Amino acid sequence: MKSANTANFLQIDHRVEKINQPKGTIILPSPKAWEDFAWLRKIVKTKPKEGYFIWVKEQGDSPLASCVTIASRKVNQQLTNILVVEKNIQARANVLCNAKEKNLEGSHKAKGVLIIKQGASLEYTHIHKWGLKDFVNPDYEFFLEKDSKLIYNYQNLLPPKKLDLVNAVHCQENASANINLVVNGLNSKVSIKEDLLLEGKDSQAVLKLRLVGKKKSNIEARSRVVASAPSKGHLDCQGLLVDKDSRIVLSPEIVCENRLAQITHEASIGRISEEELNYLMMRGLSENEAIDLIVGGFLTI
């Protein structure tokens, strides 16, 4: 998303500043959508306080853009974000959640429900940029119907003080999910809980997790694939520990409940390669510049 001006939905603190509905897509504040649509009340049981509702009903040309910002001190956002992509529609969404300044001490809790209907696809890019003292808790659930596809790119290069990231992805028959999570821990306490639930025949899911522990970060990531149908799943979890005061715990978990399923995992935590560092420094870069390039490369999926 180039700027908030191009956003289809813009919320600052608790105020919805802008809604711009492209043709064939309904965009509303989620409390209003909850009142308007009975079907939504069956999915989301309690009335949302704030957040966006995006319902992609027709094929569009451009990616959708949403921006939720904290701009004032000690704001406590409690969002419910809903995104529904109708059958056979191919959608892209770029979502930015951020704090405008470093020391706002905000709280951003977001419950997300994303439904990708039969034959549809969604490429969802979720960028987080937070201040040094924020608390952030995205808790998203993705429902992938038969033959649908999801690419979910979550990138958090400016993390909050505390991040609790929770995702559950339900894959029905022949649905596929590619989940790419990138978190750069900078003096942060990060907890990640990721569940890939392979519930339908021939469903597939791949999780790539890249975590960097820097400046006294404490990162714990539990990633799990549960295969209850003949399906395929893979976890690729990698951590890079940059300083001696940080800690990363990776817990990949594979649960197989169907003998025709194939699920695998790989996990590793490494440090900055001295050889790479020397190589870049011999090109005239300072140690910090060289580390930034190596870390940036590691976080590129």
Added chain:
Amino acid sequence: MLKIENLKVKSRDKEILKGIDLEIKEGEVQAVLGPNASGKSTLAQAIMGNPKYRVSGGKMLFEGKDISKLGMEKRAKLGLALSWQNPPAVKGLKMSQLLEKISKRKDLKIKETEALLNREVNLDFSGGEKKMSELLQIISLNPKLVIFDELDSGLDVKRIELASKLIKKEILGKNPKTAVLIITHSGSILNFLKPSIANVIVGGRIICRSNDYKKTFQDIKKYGYEKCKHCKLSSN
């Protein structure tokens, strides 16, 4: 430009360079020939300040300034550059991104290396691609003194010729004052770059310094490096 006096270098407490004397003047092309494990790459890395190699004695002066205790990036900023024999891959970092950070020649375009720009630095590069990647980076740095560590190893004659042409055009052609130190085991590149002085390093010591690289190389091919110790050329 670069003056090395009695340089002694250790790695993991083992002395590898045992008193190297070497002087390279502005615009001069010199070669260092030597067998495997003679200290060629150690010399290159020590000149650049790799902390893996500890200087235990001697001096290194660059343009009159003692660089023995300077960090790698400071030496690079002074104008020293090294083309690595086996450069490491930097995963996720594209060549174009790296060049954007390090290049002093913003208009740099080299047809032969364009295909590398969108790839991750040295990742899954063939031997030849790694050498071209190194050359491209070195050219972009506009250095005053370049060390090519085994640029010719693993390259066929055509590639060596191409690399030599690029060195002549983009380094020596742009700045004739640039000094070049060619470290080579095979010697294949020497006929293209024609060094004015050939040094032979054996067992961490330069045992021969000759201004006839052809004769030196012929003798090495004929008799091997051990004979260099007793060769008449060494007095030249």
